[in-house]
Amino acid sequence: MVEQPQVTTAQIRDWCDRSRVPGDRPELTDTASLLIAAGYLTPAGRAIVVRRASTNRPLPAIDGGFGELRRLQRVIAQTEHQLAGPMVPGVVAAVLRNRLNGANRRREDLRKQVVNPKGVFAGGTRAIRRERRENVYLEIDERERLFAGLTCTPTPNVNSSSPMRRAGTVAMDRLAGVVGQVAAKSGSPQAEQWANQLLGVGREAAPLAGATAPGNASFVDGYETVLFIAGHYYDRVVGNPAWRSDHFAAQRTQVNLQAELAEIAADVIALRAVRIDLDRSKRDAGFDAAFAEQIDQRETTLRPVWTELLDRVQALVEVAHVVESAAIELRILAEYDKAATIDDRIDQLIARSGDREISADNSRRLTEQVRSGEEQLRIYRDVLQGNIARLSPAVPRELPARYEPS
Known part of the structure; x- marks a missing residue:
């Protein structure tokens, strides 16, 4: 039975x-991530992604999986939100802007791997016409939508790994002002350390109260x-x-x-x-x-x-x-x-x-x-x-x- x-x-x-889902869950495979991101496409574009996945045709991929893209997008959004705060000191803002520029460059590189991947979609005129006849050619605008959808890939614990998810509150802004004064007097290494704490990287990053317990995926x-x-x-x-x-x-x-x-x-x-x-x-x-x-x-x-x-x-x-x-x-x-x-x-x-x-x-x-x-x-x-x-x-x-x- x-x-x-x-x-x-x-x-x-x-x-x-x-x-929250109990248990340690692995991140989604590239194919599952692409199929979920296809939900953001038009019905015709979604059908093309499904057809390519069903017939084992090549699909875009990035190193480390699309969960890395989701985490990168989260860092960019958090950093932009923090920079928009009125109490961020200049010495810390400079570090954050530098990191934001680097993250944006990395995201643009990943966008090219999805929108214009080598060896995935047809490149020549004749090959494009053939794929269009077979209804497996994904147009550029649909690939842009696919990339935007991939930045929302369901990824476990993407919000519990960084204290920055509470950035922008009055308490954080006041704390930033106090630490900014210390950093301005002490030099750039302290500003770098403060930026690490803001972004949740390094050993000094303090865990959030109520963060996801081990063995759970939030x-x-x-x-x-x-x-x-x-x-x-x-x-x-x-x-x-x-x-x-x-x-x-x-x-x-x-x-x-x-x-x-x-x-x-x-x-x-x-x-x-x-x-x-x-x-x-x-x-x-x-x-x-x-x-x-x-x-x-x-x-x-x-x-x-x-x-x-x-x-x-x-x-x-x-x-x-x-x-x-x-x-x-x-x-x-x-x-x-x-x-x-x-x-x-x-x-x-x-x-x-x-x-x-x-x-x-x-x-x-x-x-x-x-x-x-x-x-x-x-x-x-x-x-x-x-x-x-x-x-x-x-x-x-x-x-x-x-x-x-x-």
Whole structure:
């Protein structure tokens, strides 16, 4: 009997409400990051990224993975925010501006690796025409959007690694003024040290109160959390040898996991954008009771969409769970096959020596074990069939311009 999945929809909802996933989670692969970033593209551009990923065509990549790009973008935003503060002393501001310029140059280098990568997209006129006919050529403007989306790659603990996330407060500004006076009297090394503390680098960087505990992965909000969960379990499915085996060849033709992840990302991004617009409208015109009530009704109407997205992600989680369980069965079957090979070799050796005969009971027992393993795999295939049916809703739901959970 197949074990029940360890992650339920209620658990996923709780993780999103807390913007935290338990356990040490690896960063998303390049393919998962690109598919999630494709949610920021137009439907045509998103389909091209999905098609390239599904057919194993080259896709942009950077050294260290796209999580590094997300962290770099965070440093740039934090530094710009700090420089905009009125209390940053000049000697510290000079150090921060120097670092900001270096970070911007690094980001521009990474942008070129995504927008104009070598050996990824067609370069010559004839090759571009051929890729356009095959509908796999991503236009320059779509690549720019893809890079912008990659700067928002769901990355664990990107906000808990630096005290700068609280920069700009009155307390930080006052502290900056005091340390700036000390730095001005003492020289540039102290200013460099203060900049290190501001940016959260070096040994002197003090940890934030309430920072993410070890063994947890924290995120900006519930939307980023659900995107990471979807990408994480997508990686676990496609990276599992059992999914790529002949046993699940039929299931691989029934669902396009790349398209599922990209569409989930597009819907989550649309929900977030709609929620931001609703909150802005309510903040600007919430003094009108009738208008505020109308906005609340729209939020209530959209709320089931969030539940549907959580169900789709949970179905993907179940697929990963079943595939991983099937992988264990496949390893057991492989050991059975190995044992059968050993028995054959022993049988041949005994036949040549004529000393003894192999036990017929052992052979029958091994045969029964192999048949039991094959029956278990059939059960896994049936369970996968149901999970795949849950991934894509029968009637695609059209979202308004762009919303958030609670």
